[in-house]
Amino acid sequence: MDKSKRALPKPTPETAHFWEGTKSKQLLLQSCSSCYHTYFPPRPFCPACGSKDVKIQIASGKATLDSYVINHRNHPAFEGPYSIAIVKLEEGPQMMTNIVDCPQTPEALQLDMPLTVKYEELSEDITLPLFSPVGANDE
């Protein structure tokens, strides 16, 4: 496994705060001061009502497993079959991620299981939010 073979995101002015956040182990969402909608991916206006009065919100990092596939094709950044998942954050938004610290099998990956965010540093600028099953990293 060579994590440097992952596609490296290139932040834009609208998303830079998100990637600054993951570097300091914070998952940053945005929420609307007009309609209270919490959303992701980042943009400087609310996609629910159009208001520009939005602020950054620190997410709890808790999520549940909404859906996934286990990719069996070879990818240079991964060893063997690996999960690509959509998780539902406690605050509402969905995001794509990988579920780590557990076997990459249908038996281990149960829909709706509780997850917590963890961070994987790819480069000086980019740290990815990944998710692991609650309790997976307990001693």
Add this chain to the structure above:
Amino acid sequence: MNKGVAVVGASETTELGVIPNLSQQQLHADAALNALEDAGLNIKDIDGLATAGDRPTDLAYYLGITPKWVDGTAVGGCSFMLHVRHAVAAINSGHCETVLITHGESGRSGVGRGGFAAAPSSLAGQFEMPFGPMGPTSLFTLPVLRYMKDYGMTHEQLAMVAVIQREWASKNPRASQKEPITVEDVLNSKMIAYPFHLLECCLVTDGGGALILTKAEKAQDFPNKPVYILGTGESVETPMISQMQSLTSSRAFSVAGPEAMREAKISHDDVDHLMIYDAFAHLPIYGLEDLGFCERGEAPSFIEERNTAPGGRLPMNTNGGGLSYMHSGMYGMYAMQESVRQVRGVAPAQVPDVDVSLCLGVGGMFGASGCVVFSSEPSF
């Protein structure tokens, strides 16, 4: 004066499957020249041009025409359905009279074909690509486990979609895969992206297709039976499958399908033949439900009970679909070609008495949709 638009020329490329001796641009042209011959027209009769995958500028120059109406809407595999919708509006408003819509794609051989990689600064480049998706097989497939858990669909029911489409393909000499298969064969085929096996994923082939549209009032003057456009619809949802509002329903389907049916003034019972773009086995399931042919969660058993199979009451994907007929990457053109053949009565697996054929397309990974209602009559 009867306002309206009809298809007066339709054809695919002479060959389908593996065509390493033609560039992508020539696949467009081969289909276009075949469609012109089908319509008894010369290229100089064309005054409107639409295409996707390549730029209309490239195609106009290559074909030797200077159109006065152009559409390069490119929202993935259903772009050609959107071109039909836009062409109907253009012809009805007098912007042009005779529109050529072309598709050509060297999907397997890759001769003269551009790339599709998401820019690292795009939203998909930042928030999906780092997690290792490898194109449609590990993206388009992502929502289906949620559907399976919410509605109890089994792996066998998903496999059955591929089995029944292969039944249709076995009646079609131009289909890439014609050998009958069983549910067991599907479940034993190579795992691509759990829960999807190889036989639940579309083919990767070369080919093309073209349509020629003109005013309905002139449609009887052409050599082949005209096929009228009764209604069309279109929409887009998101470039990222992880951001679908619901993982068990497509918003784009839910806008494009009902809008096409409303325009056509048809109800579900009026539909004799159905095409639902099947890049993967779950698409017909989502499509049947989003179009309202089935209640939520009922499409898997509707298919399993052979309603869409040969002899069933709602024949669907009668060319064999993207799973068995052909899939160059942007399959929407082939779905419409089959609708036209069924309404004309010349399909290899012809359904008796098709007066209304509904054709639903998808673009991207549930990112976009276009829908066209074809008919043997100018109005319903």
